[in-house]
Amino acid sequence: MKTCLHPKYLIPIEPRATVLGDHALVMQDEKILAILSSAEARQQHPDAQHIELPEHAVMPGMINLHGHSAMTLLRGLADDLSLMDWLHNHIWPAEKQHVSEEFVFDGSVYAMAEMLRGGTTTINDMYFYNDDVARAGLHTGMRTVVGCSVLEFPTGYAADADGYLQKALASHQAFQGQSGVSFRLAPHAPYTVSDATFKKIVALAEKHDMGIHCHIHETMDEVNDSIRDHGMRPLQRLHNLGLLSPRLIAAHMVHANEEEIALLAQQGVHIAHNPASNLKLASGFAPIHAMQTAGVNVGIGTDGAASNNKLDLLGDLRMAALLAKAVSSNPTALNAGNALEMATLAGAKALGMDQQIGSLVAGKFADVIAIDLSALETLPLFDPASQIVYAAGREQVSHVWVHGRCLMAERKLQTLDEAQLKDKATWWHQKIAAA
Numbered sequence: 001m002k003t004c005l006h007p008k009y010l011i012p013i014e015p016r017a018t019v020l021g022d023h024a025l026v027m028q029d030e031k032i033l034a035i036l037s038s039a040e041a042r043q044q045h046p047d048a049q050h051i052e053l054p055e056h057a058v059m060p061g062m063i064n065l066h067g068h069s070a071m072t073l074l075r076g077l078a079d080d081l082s083l084m085d086w087l088h089n090h091i092w093p094a095e096k097q098h099v100s101e102e103f104v105f106d107g108s109v110y111a112m113a114e115m116l117r118g119g120t121t122t123i124n125d126m127y128f129y130n131d132d133v134a135r136a137g138l139h140t141g142m143r144t145v146v147g148c149s150v151l152e153f154p155t156g157y158a159a160d161a162d163g164y165l166q167k168a169l170a171s172h173q174a175f176q177g178q179s180g181v182s183f184r185l186a187p188h189a190p191y192t193v194s195d196a197t198f199k200k201i202v203a204l205a206e207k208h209d210m211g212i213h214c215h216i217h218e219t220m221d222e223v224n225d226s227i228r229d230h231g232m233r234p235l236q237r238l239h240n241l242g243l244l245s246p247r248l249i250a251a252h253m254v255h256a257n258e259e260e261i262a263l264l265a266q267q268g269v270h271i272a273h274n275p276a277s278n279l280k281l282a283s284g285f286a287p288i289h290a291m292q293t294a295g296v297n298v299g300i301g302t303d304g305a306a307s308n309n310k311l312d313l314l315g316d317l318r319m320a321a322l323l324a325k326a327v328s329s330n331p332t333a334l335n336a337g338n339a340l341e342m343a344t345l346a347g348a349k350a351l352g353m354d355q356q357i358g359s360l361v362a363g364k365f366a367d368v369i370a371i372d373l374s375a376l377e378t379l380p381l382f383d384p385a386s387q388i389v390y391a392a393g394r395e396q397v398s399h400v401w402v403h404g405r406c407l408m409a410e411r412k413l414q415t416l417d418e419a420q421l422k423d424k425a426t427w428w429h430q431k432i433a434a435a
């Protein structure tokens with residue numbers, strides 16, 4: 001099947017800072033077939049379904065580089081706390097009581113519906129019950145990278161680190177060959193994973209060619225506790241254990257000094273920046289501009305809905321751009337074009353998927369979104385990239401395709417029933433509130 005999009009503006013991300021007018025994007029089956037002038041597209045592809053998007057910008061679907069999808073069901077359960085208080089006294093007890101296969105599937109589907117409605121087409125997740133996160137991805141059609149969590153302590157999912165690792169490898173094996181779903185090893189954090197387990201993870205990641213996803217340097221407490229317990233900062237400890245490499249996505253990295261930024265660049269580590277969660281938990285201000293200047297690849301994430309509390313990548317992108325300027329005292333830091341790249345191609349690079357997604361280039365998967373810029377809030381329109389990053393809201397995302405499949409048209413989800421999803425969320429609320 002062939003579909004031709006005719007938007008007002010086409011923002012392919014590659015080549016950098018390009019905005020095309022009077023151009024069309026041709027999708028065939030799951031791939032991008034061509035980008036060419038609108039007139040040529042009509043002439044060369046008369047048999048295609050032609051979709052007119054006269055007020056819209058079309059760009060690659062956004063990549064949420066760090067999330068815990070199922071935590072939508074815990075949204076608003078514990079607010080206005082520091083990370084350790086939030087985790088130890090509220091979230092981990094709630095997870096112990098409620099997290100199950102059903103919880104993870106329902107919560108993940110719900111999160112994916114919210115993310116798709118906001119123009120996110122790929123989620124790099126990290127949670128428990130790997131198979132159920134993967135099933136949620138297949139059910140919704142969202143491109144899903146399942147981070148298979150590893151911790152030293154028992155949960156309802158596994159008894160110990162080896163148990164989590166076995167489950168990770170079993171999930172990786174079970175879904176081999178399924179397009180749209182892949183797996184990474186996800187040690188939770190330096191303060192919940194031992195040296196021995198980190199070493200096993202490095203070896204397994206190499207053996208099975210898997211990426212690694214870990215919370216690192218999220219708070220100053222984490223850094224100080226590591227100096228107390230290990231005699232060094234977490235990043236140095238992970239470096240000594242061989243974890244720092246292009247396989248690694250370090251979520252947060254709020255506290256990084258100059259030497260650590262140089263080390264991240266040298267080792268090719270990717271960063272998932274989570275501005276909203278970092279602000280809400282008062283974790284700090286990540287030195288994103290310094291990292292980018294040093295050559296570190298930085299993508300953007302929402303973190304979970306229990307610490308954000310939205311899964312609104314577009315909103316968080318605006319926050320990231322504003323914060324980058326304030327933190328570096330430099331108004332040119334993270335301009336609109338670079339911000340869009342952060343939410344697309346940088347995320348794809350971090351996942352090792354930049355040959356498949358992250359920009360609108362012939363041969364890549366057709367993960368594409370359209371944003372209606374005709375709203376009162378986004379006029380007058382001088383610069384589409386500026387308007388998307390600084391002025392548009394996620395509710396202006398009108399259409400979403402993943403793998404060439406239309407998952408939202410004119411803001412209506414095509415594969416999911418919104419009323420049913422809301423009923424499920426209410427059911428879970430009653431169950432959790434009653435406990």
Ligand SMILES: CSC[C@H]1O[C@@H](n2cnc3c(O)ncnc32)[C@H](O)[C@@H]1O
Pocket residue numbers: 068083087091092095126127128149150151186187188189215218277303304307
């Ligand atoms: C093992 S992955 C899931 C695990 O991580 C917890 N979590 C969610 N958000 C954060 C965060 O920002 N820092 C550290 N840990 C977080 C989640 O509740 C799960 O227990």
Ligand SMILES: [Zn+2]
Pocket residue numbers: 066067068215251303304
């Ligand atoms: Zn997180």
